[in-house]
Amino acid sequence: MQMNEYKPLIVAFCCNWCSYAGADLAGNNRLNYPADVKIIRVPCSCRVNPMFILRAFQRGADGVIICGCHPGDCHYTSGNYYTRRRMAMLFSMLDYLGIEKERTRVEWVSAAEGAKFAATMNDFAEKVAALGENKRLEDLRCKR
Amino acid sequence: MQRIGVFVCWCGSNIAGTVDVQAVSDALKNEPGVVFSTNYQYMCSQAGQDMIIQAVKEHNLTGIVVCSCSPRMHEATFRRTAQAAGLNPYMVEIANIREQCSWVHKDIPIGTEKAIILGKAAVAKVNLNTPLTPGESPVTKRALVIGGGIAGIQTALDIADAGFPVDIVEKKPTIGGKMAQLDKTFPTLDCAACILTPKMVDVAQNGKIRIFSYSEVTDVKGFVGNFDVTIKKNARYVKEDICTGCGACVEKCPMKKVPNEFNLGMDNRSAIYIPFAQAVPKVATIDPNACNMLKNGKCGLCARVCAAGAIDYTQKDEYIEEKYGAIVVATGFNPISMDKFDEFAYNQSKDVITSLEFERLTNAAGPTAGKLLRPSDGKHPHTIVFVQCVGSRCDACAEKGKEYCSKICCMYTAKHAMLTRDKYPDTDVYVFYIDVRTPGKNFDEFYRRAVEEYGVHYVKGMVGKVVPEGDKLKVQASDLLSNKQLHIDADLVVLAAAIEPDKSARPLATMLTASMDTNDFFTEAHPKLRPVESPTAGVFLSGACQGPKDIPETVSQAGAAASKVIGLLAKDKLTGNPCIAHSNELMCNGCSSCERVCPYGAITYEDKEFRMPDRTTLVRRIAVVNPAVCQGCGACTVACPSGAMDLHGFASGQIMAEVDAICK
Numbered sequence: 074m075q076m077n078e079y080k081p082l083i084v085a086f087c088c089n090w091c092s093y094a095g096a097d098l099a100g101n102n103r104l105n106y107p108a109d110v111k112i113i114r115v116p117c118s119c120r121v122n123p124m125f126i127l128r129a130f131q132r133g134a135d136g137v138i139i140c141g142c143h144p145g146d147c148h149y150t151s152g153n154y155y156t157r158r159r160m161a162m163l164f165s166m167l168d169y170l171g172i173e174k175e176r177t178r179v180e181w182v183s184a185a186e187g188a189k190f191a192a193t194m195n196d197f198a199e200k201v202a203a204l205g206e207n208k209r210l211e212d213l214r215c216k217r
Numbered sequence: 218m219q220r221i222g223v224f225v226c227w228c229g230s231n232i233a234g235t236v237d238v239q240a241v242s243d244a245l246k247n248e249p250g251v252v253f254s255t256n257y258q259y260m261c262s263q264a265g266q267d268m269i270i271q272a273v274k275e276h277n278l279t280g281i282v283v284c285s286c287s288p289r290m291h292e293a294t295f296r297r298t299a300q301a302a303g304l305n306p307y308m309v310e311i312a313n314i315r316e317q318c319s320w321v322h323k324d325i326p327i328g329t330e331k332a333i334i335l336g337k338a339a340v341a342k343v344n345l346n347t348p349l350t351p352g353e354s355p356v357t358k359r360a361l362v363i364g365g366g367i368a369g370i371q372t373a374l375d376i377a378d379a380g381f382p383v384d385i386v387e388k389k390p391t392i393g394g395k396m397a398q399l400d401k402t403f404p405t406l407d408c409a410a411c412i413l414t415p416k417m418v419d420v421a422q423n424g425k426i427r428i429f430s431y432s433e434v435t436d437v438k439g440f441v442g443n444f445d446v447t448i449k450k451n452a453r454y455v456k457e458d459i460c461t462g463c464g465a466c467v468e469k470c471p472m473k474k475v476p477n478e479f480n481l482g483m484d485n486r487s488a489i490y491i492p493f494a495q496a497v498p499k500v501a502t503i504d505p506n507a508c509n510m511l512k513n514g515k516c517g518l519c520a521r522v523c524a525a526g527a528i529d530y531t532q533k534d535e536y537i538e539e540k541y542g543a544i545v546v547a548t549g550f551n552p553i554s555m556d557k558f559d560e561f562a563y564n565q566s567k568d569v570i571t572s573l574e575f576e577r578l579t580n581a582a583g584p585t586a587g588k589l590l591r592p593s594d595g596k597h598p599h600t601i602v603f604v605q606c607v608g609s610r611c612d613a614c615a616e617k618g619k620e621y622c623s624k625i626c627c628m629y630t631a632k633h634a635m636l637t638r639d640k641y642p643d644t645d646v647y648v649f650y651i652d653v654r655t656p657g658k659n660f661d662e663f664y665r666r667a668v669e670e671y672g673v674h675y676v677k678g679m680v681g682k683v684v685p686e687g688d689k690l691k692v693q694a695s696d697l698l699s700n701k702q703l704h705i706d707a708d709l710v711v712l713a714a715a716i717e718p719d720k721s722a723r724p725l726a727t728m729l730t731a732s733m734d735t736n737d738f739f740t741e742a743h744p745k746l747r748p749v750e751s752p753t754a755g756v757f758l759s760g761a762c763q764g765p766k767d768i769p770e771t772v773s774q775a776g777a778a779a780s781k782v783i784g785l786l787a788k789d790k791l792t793g794n795p796c797i798a799h800s801n802e803l804m805c806n807g808c809s810s811c812e813r814v815c816p817y818g819a820i821t822y823e824d825k826e827f828r829m830p831d832r833t834t835l836v837r838r839i840a841v842v843n844p845a846v847c848q849g850c851g852a853c854t855v856a857c858p859s860g861a862m863d864l865h866g867f868a869s870g871q872i873m874a875e876v877d878a879i880c881k
């Protein structure tokens with residue numbers, strides 16, 4: 074029973090032009106997803122520095138998801154291609170460090186895909202919750 | 218230390234219904250930097266804004282956090298409020314507690330807890346905000362229109378009418394686009410040439426408009442108000458300013474067997490040609506692939522017959538560089554290729570044609586001088602089958618056709634059917650359709666006339682196969698309403714081919730950094746509210762390049778695009794977005810990593826002298842961001858290995874602070 078009480082902490086980086094608008098649309102359409110998901114707005118998915126993700130995990134995040142425009146649709150034409158490449162590398166490194174691949178994700182959500190946004194967050198939160206708490210970077214955690 | 222005021226909005230019951238707003242403003246009171254925190258029914262109302270202004274003055278606030286609806290909704294509003302209160306508008310952050318909280322979570326304690334966390338993140342960010350001032354840039358008061366169809370023509374005329382100079386770049390030898398090829402136009406049946414050619418003449422005679430025909434755009438640099446464009450004028454081997462368009466050369470040219478693209482290959486033209494009688498500019502062009510003189514130096518007849526001395530076999534492509542304040546894309550559309558539609562025997566029989574070919578066959582200036590004759594044997598067709606939606610609304614056959622509705626085919630097919638029955642009442646005309654879509658003004662009346670007055674046989678169903686047999690085309694089709702198989706011996710089959718954007722549109726979009734949808738139609742900045750602007754500032758959309766359109770819609774969009782351009786060119790200065798990148802010259806090692814990822818070429822390098830502690834000087838290469846070119850994507854900030862590059866408004870420190878606040 075205790076296990077069911079566990080709520081994962083999920084940080085979602087959303088690009089301003091597509092995914093953040095997609096999240097707004099999910100809101101407009103009153104599509105539920107867990108409150109565990111907290112969104113940080115960035116201009117483009119390519120603004121997400123691997124540093125931010127490491128920091129989130131150090132501070133106790135259980136999952137980090139980056140959402141951007143669909144390939145070819147980035148407001149800045151190519152930002153999301155950088156994201157895809159950078160994150161592929163970062164995520165496999167994190168996996169090596171013991172942060173399971175299921176805890177990290179890059180997803181393309183357009184401004185029209187409110188339903189996809191909600192579905193993605195539901196699915197991601199469920200997968201992360203199934204893995205349980207993320208303790209891997211605790212020793213590196215910069216305690217205040 | 219910042220003095221922050223927090224303003225929590227109820228949004229009536231939109232937020233207050235699932236978030237305990239009092240608890241949120243109470244909780245945020247204790248956050249670092251916060252000196253004032255309150256909540257109110259409608260923060261965006263005049264009373265709400267006055268409350269903010271009052272609080273800024275009373276509590277000497279330096280930063281503002283509004284916990285409210287999405288920043289996409291009211292960020293601009295609250296920035297103006299801050300400005301009215303004497304603060305820098307960029308000292309405002311919004312915590313989105315409506316779309317991303319109260320509307321998606323039903324439970325009050327859960328919603329409240331999340332709203333507090335989002336508020337804390339915004340407070341943490343504002344603590345690190347710095348005042349930002351947008352840069353100003355001048356506006357070049359000239360517009361460029363790419364594409365000279367009816368869309369480009371109308372846009373150019375409207376802009377010129379407002380007093381601004383306009384250049385049209387058209388890749389074909391003449392402007393006019395598809396409309397110049399049409400015969401009569403639905404729903405009024407006025408002749409296309411009669412309404413188009415006067416406009417083409419207006420363009421030619423307008424002192425504010427320059428036409429670069431047979432030309433293309435090869436490079437676009439710069440940004441809204443200040444585009445640097447390279448235009449390639451292809452060599453036409455005829456001096457444009459001297460040629461009078463008399464046509465003597467065309468007559469004498471011995472190379473007469475070149476397929477005439479204007480008539481879609483249904484007749485021939487000579488190697489030197491003028492596309493049609495009312496071409497603008499009315500200037501001859503030599504086709505270098507057909508001209509004997511250009512291919513192997515033999516002939517030279519046209520130069521001899523040209524009284525004006527306009528022929529120049531040594532002409533070279535010319536590159537012109539010009540500055541523009543605004544760019545309008547009007548590159549239009551083309552019917553898709555029928556090569557993949559073997560079932561209709563388009564490549565097997567000359568008597569299976571597309572609708573655009575049909576337009577030429579009924580056009581008085583076309584290959585048959587307007588007589589409807591079969592391309593194969595020049596005989597009158599007595600049974601004609603029109604097939605609608607060839608390659609349109611194709612889910613299953615997406616690799617052959619298009620998933621979307623081409624929108625214009627129902628109407629032009631009704632037009633073709635009606636005109637045929639009108640001119641040749643002895644012909645039997647069948648139209649096969651999936652649905653007949655006639656939502657425009659006077660459109661349904663038009664279609665019903667085709668059925669009721671002109672006796673066109675409309676059959677709901679798809680044609681399965683067309684088999685050429687002797688001089689007939691055996692059409693096998695199904696009638697879905699009576700559930701019967703039909704076999705029709707037709708003399709002519711006309712395919713309403715789906716339409717697609719011009720193939721040159723995608724490379725152009727890349728040059729312009731304008732976005733496109735998966736079908737290569739240009740996307741608008743907002744599908745409802747900004748339908749003629751592209752997401753790239755200063756680039757506007759006109760006509761069928763944005764989506765299938767008929768002429769009335771094209772013309773109204775063209776006018777709308779022109780009015781947006783006029784609004785832009787009427788300004789003397791533009792204020793930019795201050796949320797842009799900047800590099801710390803002390804940390805930058807000039808490695809070029811940032812330059813390589815910048816999609817806009819905003820980063821350049823300069824050698825800068827640094828005074829060293831031992832009084833020597835050191836010259837180092839450092840990155841410099843052009844504030845007018847940078848769009849603020851942030852790609853460079855992540856690429857920078859030395860941490861020198863950062864982004865105003867979304868600084869690494871600010872985002873880290875948000876992460877910390879959320880993960881606390």
Ligand SMILES: Cc1cc2nc3c(=O)[nH]c(=O)nc-3n(C[C@H](O)[C@H](O)[C@H](O)COP(=O)(O)OP(=O)(O)OC[C@H]3O[C@@H](n4cnc5c(N)ncnc54)[C@H](O)[C@@H]3O)c2cc1C
Nearest residue numbers: 364366367368388394395402403548549550760761767768
């Ligand atoms: C068979 C048929 C019948 C039709 N009948 C009717 C009708 O009866 N009534 C009606 O309202 N509508 C009709 N239409 C629709 C009508 O043709 C279009 O609405 C109209 O032509 C759209 O104009 P446009 O300027 O956007 O595009 P276009 O006419 O395609 O013009 C685009 C122009 O841009 C040029 N261009 C393209 N790419 C570049 C580039 N990279 N650089 C420079 N120039 C470029 C092209 O050469 C062309 O001149 C019909 C269409 C078809 C196919």
Ligand code: SF4
Nearest residue numbers: 815847848850851853
């Ligand atoms: S933020 Fe984007 S546009 Fe600006 S300099 Fe960096 S990469 Fe170029």
Ligand code: SF4
Nearest residue numbers: 805806808809811857
């Ligand atoms: S990537 Fe960083 S260090 Fe390299 S040139 Fe750009 S700003 Fe300088």
Ligand code: FES
Nearest residue numbers: 088117141142147
């Ligand atoms: S703007 Fe959305 S991914 Fe670049």
